[in-house]
Amino acid sequence: MNRANEVRNILAQLGRIAEKYCCAIILVGHLNKAQGNKSTYRGLGSIDFQACARSVLVVGRVKDKPEIRVVAHQKSSLAPEGKPIAFELSAENGFRWLGHYDISIDDLLSGISREKKSEQAENLITDCLSNGKYPQQILLKKAQNAGISKRVLDEAKKSLGVKSIKKGSGWYWELPEEKEASNF
Known part of the structure; x- marks a missing residue:
């Protein structure tokens, strides 16, 4: 299972069987417990199992x-x-x-979990906007540095009712007035 040259030979044979019988081959594998590695490298055995799939x-x-x-x-x-x-x-x-x-x-x-990221995004937005307008580009950079995706940040922005305001050549985010008042 761990030797690429042997795994490739077996997978090639499985490929020929799939082609001959017009079927799909399904392999079920398990991940190792190594935290922090990319998911691609967490499969047990040779990387060739995932590479050929x-x-x-x-x-x-x-x-x-x-x-x-x-x-x-x-x-x-x-x-x-x-x-x-x-x-x-x-x-x-x-x-x-x-x-x-x-x-x-x-x-x-x-x-x-997603909920943790959503809460993190909402907290970031409310912290940054607690004193009024805040530059969108700086907020996006802070979110990126915190590992918050733009999609999660946009969902948090929508759920908080944050407004986008153009000032000069830049965009700013601002909390709705009732949210600003509730922070004090």
């Missing part, structure tokens, strides 16, 4: 919600990557699809 899905638990798992596309060579989808496994409900879940594979595997 046309589609690789990763399933992981959401850290603070052990009954919720997320299926996320790690690789998709033949079609656009799908969005992560969550499902619940619980004694009360059994199996239940929950729909799209905003999380990256690396965040999923490192134990960062």
Whole structure:
């Protein structure tokens, strides 16, 4: 399993079988416990298993919600990557699809949940805007440095009702007046 030259030979044989019988081959693998590595390098065995695959899905638990798992596309060579989808496994409900879940594979595997990122984004916005208008470019840079994606930041902006205001050649963000008043 760990020797690339031997794995390639076996995978080539599987490829010929798939072609002959017009079928897909599904391999199920497990990840090692090495935190901090990119998900691509966390699979047990040779990297060739993932390298030759046309589609690789990763399933992981959401850290603070052990009954919720997320299926996320790690690789998709033949079609656009799908969005992560969550499902619940619980004694009360059994199996239940929950729909799209905003999380990256690396965040999923490192134990960062979307809700934590959303809260982090909302806190960043309210902190920066607590004294009034704040330059959008600086806020975007701060979010990037904190590991908050632009999409999560935009969702937090929308949920807080933040307004974009053009002043001169730059854009500024501003909290709605009732949010500003509640901070004091």
